Amino acid sequence: LLIDWFAPPEAGCCVAVWLRQIGFSTFYGSIVLKIYRNLQEYRVRKAQHVSVREKDMVKYLVGMLAxxxxxxMAWTVGSWGDPALWRTAWPQCRMQGWHVIWHCYELLFLLYGMRLCYKARNSDWLERWQFTVAVCLEAVITLMANLIRYSIRNSGHSDTLFTISFVQLQLTVSVNIVIIIAPKFYLVSFLAPFQLL
Incomplete structure (x- = not known):
């Protein structure tokens, strides 16, 4: 919805890809880095204790964003000469080979996150299950949405594609934010008064 409001119609598809990928890298990059830090701190087979500082995590996140x-930028320059992409308006964006590359990048990153979640399964870290559900939910919903989107890319109506994008966004980001943040509010609001007794 913000894309329709801020971006001109001819740049809507480009802005949609930029916002999606930067948001994905920031949100799920932070989650996977937190899982990575937990895994490094709770390793029991290592002789020395590894501590991943906040400053290091910010460096890793900046590297992912870079x-x-x-x-x-390479995608934007490479698709500058594709008039079909720049004539269509979001969400009826033309599928390109780069979209497949972006979706494979997302899926590989999420599979790496699931691998880290599996390795950290025995740790007594409180947020472990929340991040595992967030990463797995994103992987499954995004894979299903992309398969549906690719199967109807030539015949799908713009309202159908918009609905798929909206449902994907709500089932991934909104639900994941609730999964991650709701238990924190529960712990603070319901368990804190009992700890004072």
């Missing part, structure tokens, strides 16, 4: 922005 990689994403570099890929987005």
């Amino acid at each position: 990689l994403t922005i570099t890929g987005l």
Whole structure:
């Protein structure tokens, strides 16, 4: 909805890809980095204790964002000469080979996150299950939405594609925010008064 409001119609598809990829890299990059830090801190087979500082996590996240922005700039320059992409309005964007590459990048990143979740399954970290559900939910919903989107890319109506994008967004980001943040509110509001007794 913000794309329709801020972006001109001819740049809507480009802005949609940029916002999606930067948001994905920031949100799920932060989640996977937090899982990585937990895994490093709770390793029992290591002789020394590894501590991943906040400053290191920010560096890793900036590196992921730099990689994403570099890929987005290459995609934008490479698709500048594709008039079909620039004539269509979001969400009826023309599918390109780059979209498959972006979706494979997302899926590989989420599979890496699931691998880290599996390795951290025995830790007694409180948020482990929340991040595992968030990563798995994103992987399953995004894979299903992309398969549906690819199967109807030539015959799908713009309202159908918009509905798929909306449902994907709500089932991934909104639900994941609730999964991650709701238990924190529960712990603070319901368990804190009992700890004072």
